[in-house]
Structure formats: structure tokens, C-alpha cells
Amino acid sequence: MGAANKWSDTAMLVIDMQKEFVDPAMSSLAFLAGGEAILPAVTQAVELARERGIFVVWVVREHDPDGRDVELFRRRFYSGGKGPAMKGSQGAEMADGLVIKEEDYKLVKTRFSSFFATNLDSVLKTSGIKNLVVVGVQTPNCVRQTVFDAVALDYEKVTVIVDATAAASPEIQMGIYNLCVAQQTSET
Template identity: 60%
Template sequence: MTDKWKKTALFVIDMQKDFILPDGPLLVDGGAAIIPNVIKAVEVARERGMLVVWVVREHDKLGRDVELFRRHLYSEKGGPTVKGHEGAELVEGLEIHEGDYKLVKTRFSAFFATHLHSTLLGAGIDSLVIVGIQTPNCIRQTVFDAVALNYPSVSVIVDATAAKTPEVHDANIFDMENIGVATPTLEEWCNANC
């Protein structure tokens, strides 16, 4: 294992049932198709000794901590990705292990109003690899914030991330490439050994 991987974190973003399962209230159409690649990315990250960061949404059942445009989805009965509800759980095949790090967010970016940046600095992390959903929202905003925070290496695995349509996914990947983000396929990333 090289020192590079010890300084690299894999972010697994929003791979939760309410976003992935067919009856999920916030279904991302391309989400289910990337599950095998996300599982593989996590396996490889663990083999390399990388920090695995599980970035998830967990909300108050009344939606008091949700963006204004989504509050209509919440009531006394709950809503999407409510803490403690099944929809907030990771999809089958993905699980948090001892030594991984779980970060709960309530907005698109994993960095917004969280302690993620200071946690990564404390762990000596300077490189980020991103997988999960969805490309125009949580992936993009997290990536743009990482670039703004001067992480020297930010990568998005293109076939382990997804959006509602391939066209939306590709357009956002294009935008991220234009700010210096690497966009390898899973195979390319797995074969990288430096």
C-alpha cells in the first residue's frame, strides 16, 4: 500500500433506499445500476487502507432540517430519509464497517454546515474519490466545495455515480472535468497503483 492511499478518502454519497429502490420517494433512476460498482469501489478502498466516508441524509420526520423546496414531502408520518426509518438505510450490499466514518448531512454538499473538512484534515486526508448519487446535486456540490477548499486531488468515478438520466450525468461530469476533477472509470481507478 502506498502513502497515497493512506491520504485518500472514498466518499460514498446517498446510497440509501429512498433514493435507490423502485418505490423510493426520491428515486434516482440510474442509482440501482451503479450498486455493483459502488460495492467494488468500497472493497478496493478497504484493500488499499483508505478511509471510507459514508455520506448520508438523515432528516427530522417533520422536515424541519430539510431544504425549503422539499418540506412539502414531510408530515407527522415522516418523509424521505428520516432518521431511524428504513428508507434512510443503505441499500443491500453496502454496510459501514468499524474504522469507516459516517457523516450525516442535511444539504447537497457533504461539506455544508458539517465538520467534514476538519475531520479529514485531522486524519491527514488530502485526496478524495467520490461515488454515489446523484451527479447534479450531492456529487457536484460536494466536489465543487472540495475544489474550493483546495483539496489537491478530487476524483469522481464515472460509472459508480449516477443521475436521473445519462445526459444529466454526462453534462455534470463534463463540468467537473473543466474544474480539474479526474473522472476515471472504476476499472481505471482499480488499476491505478501509484
């Protein structure tokens, strides 16, 4: 069995690896130091996924300059055409070294979950995807909610690469990871 056949039912979701969230030069309120630290691991994971023929989905935030499509609690950060990850802004661009290729898929989301009010489930299922590998930021929000929704939508295997995901601090990252492991253990 060829590598592409073995992995043809798997997709990698790369969540919010945009300059706004991982590049300290942006001086953004949304910056996560942990996001900058995992950039090499995410880059390596994407390269490996491509080598194996895994479908790569880039999940990004791109918001309206007025913040009309942002969660209510974040709207205060949007005024006068300024705010995190606005459509067409430098902050909405992929982090340095990460490139969306023609064979990849780009999905724009406006909430934590990559599945909420998007066509992601349809794109994955019509592509024959049963298994997901998740990398990116921010673990307690976008990564976790996407993983929970993937489980609820009956994806067979949902794998989070811990070294290629990040939260606001290492303590939060490990706390979420330990919580998920404990939950998994109690369910088996």
C-alpha cells in the same frame, strides 16, 4: 512503500447510497434508477478502497420527521412523520450490499454538500486526508456540490468515479460529466 502508506492521505466519500435513493422497492419520490444501476460499481469501489487502506466516509441523509432540517424546497414532502430518508426509517438505511464497518466513518448531512454545516473538513484534515475519491448519487446535486466545496477547501486531488456516480437519467449524468471536463480543459 506499503499499500496503506501509499493511500493514507486519501478518503472515499460514498454519497447518499441509501435505500430511499437506489432501491425501487421503496417506491420513493427520491428514487433514482441510475442509483440502482451503479450499486455494483459502488460496492466494488468501496471494496477496493478498503483493500488499499483508504479511509471510507459514508455520507448519508437522515432527516427530522417534521422536515425541519430539510431544504425549504423539499419541506412539502414531509408531513405526518413521513418523508424521504427520515432518521430511523428503512429508507435511510444503506442500500443492500453496502455496509458501514467499524473503521469507516458515518457523516449525516442535510444539504447537497457533504461539507455544508458538518464536521467533514475537520475529520478529513485531522486524519491527514489530502485527496478525495467520490462515488454515489446524485451527480448534479450532492456529488457536484461536494466536489466543488472540496476544491474550494483546497483538497489536492478530487476524483469522481463516473461509473460509480449517477443522476436522474443517463443524459443528465453525461451532461454534468461533459460540463466538468470542458471546464477543466478551459482552466488548464
